[in-house]
Amino acid sequence: MVDQRMPEVAVWLRSTIEGDKAAAEAIGAGVWTVAKAGRAELDELAILDDGRPIIDSGWEGGGVYDADVAHHIALHDPRDTIARCEAELAELDRHQPNFAGDCTRCDQVAPCEAVVIKARGYRHRPGWKDWEPHTGQERKP
Known part of the structure; x- marks a missing residue:
């Protein structure tokens, strides 16, 4: 049951973060790394989970061609996502x-600026509203 004093932005943010954490936990907490894809004749990169390919080349492709993209994917492995979500939920x-x-932390009218600012980091997610600190109302353009 949701505390009725909890601002909408905080409820939405908690739900969003918990959803990310649950999705990452469902995948597992392995360490993702980048390696040359299985088909040597292609310039593809694979993403490995503790050495096991999770994104690799195939007859129809499937690997990652851009090294920057491959490294970005590996940086956001489930282990990292779980740790980040746990830290955000604690905050x-x-x-x-x-x-x-x-x-209770900053003695401002809830939702405080810290919660609203953290929520802005998820502004491309479903349900996002541009909430105002201290009122919890959606900003008007």
Whole structure:
């Protein structure tokens, strides 16, 4: 059950972060690395999970051709995503509204700026609204 004092932005943000964490946990917590793809005649890169290919070349392609893209994918492996989500959830826990509706961490009217700023990092996700700090209302253009 959701605390009725919890601002909409905080509820949405927690749900979004928990969803990312659950998706990463479902994949596993292996270490992703970049390696040359299986078909040597192609300039493809593979993504490996503890040495096991998870993105590799095939007859129809399937590898990654851009080294920057491959390294970006590997940097955001499930292990990293889980750790980042746990840290973000811990920080969100520190910014709960108290009995008067103020943030227990920064003594601002909830939602405090810290929660709204963190939510902006997920602004390309479904359900995003450009919330105002302290009121929780959606910004008007």
